[in-house]
Amino acid sequence: MIYTVTFNPCLDYIVRVPFFEPGAVNRSEFEDVFPGGKGINVSIVLKNLGVDNVALGFTAGFTGREIERAVGEAGCKTDFIRVENGMSRINVKLKAQVESEINGRGPRLGGEDLRKLYEKLDVLGKGDFLVLAGSIPDTLPGDVYESILRRLQGRGIRFVVDATKDLLKNVLKYHPFLIKPNHHELGELFGVAVTDGDEIAGYAGKLQELGARNVLVSMAGDGALLKTEDGSVYKSPAPKGKVINSVGAGDSMVAGFLAGYLQTGNLQTAFRMGVAAGSASAFSERLATKEEVHRLLAAM
Known part of the structure; x- marks a missing residue:
């Protein structure tokens, strides 16, 4: 089973106006609300x-209840931890x-709250995937990702980490199965700017x-x-298409990578599926559907 953790999930409220004028009343021509957070x-x-x-994580208030409802409506199994005070973003x-x-x-x-999350993660075992994605609230220890991997190491769990700077760098000693920086984040880890493919491959190494x-x-x-x-x-x-919304593409x-890997066991095939899924989301108002992903995959 794949488990994802989102420490600070949200409702994304998308508003489009023809021209935004600060200090004036602006009326939208399009709006939408959907659950967000990297995991x-x-x-x-x-x-x-x-x-x-x-999907694991923390929710609070009426916004948290809507996040849980919307994620469940998308077909995902959820096991969120309810926080008594405050509200989800x-x-x-x-x-x-x-x-x-x-x-x-x-x-x-x-x-x-963190103790409750650890209890839920303790059920993971050999063959499971754990995806840790995004930033963590400033009220939690900055080494929480590292603490989770240290706690779960040696159980045959395959870790996937999508984070930045020290949050990512400090978990590498636990040999995550997959990490996914973008090229800017890769450069930040080494204090350089990388744009060339050979440079990117070198720093990935x-x-x-x-x-x-x-x-x-x-x-x-x-x-x-x-x-x-x-x-x-x-x-x-990148596949050809018009970028409509880059939120969630990474x-x-x-x-897409995990889906491709689980279906074939082949890393190259997983990579192609990942590229197609990322682009399909970027070319859509919402997150990629199976049909959109396979349409791009067939054209690659």
């Missing part, structure tokens, strides 16, 4: 691709002449030296690169 995005796209999974995505975002804070999590098994690097409009644990390097240009790439 939740992974769960929904996995389910869209026919892969069962369990609403993130406003304003699309006008430029795109702007206002991201909520979310509930304040504490040690007891450095992450493998630190412990990562497979490194998947998204490169926005330039496609993606995968460096596998056997040293193979696969590159793919998470969709992770989901």
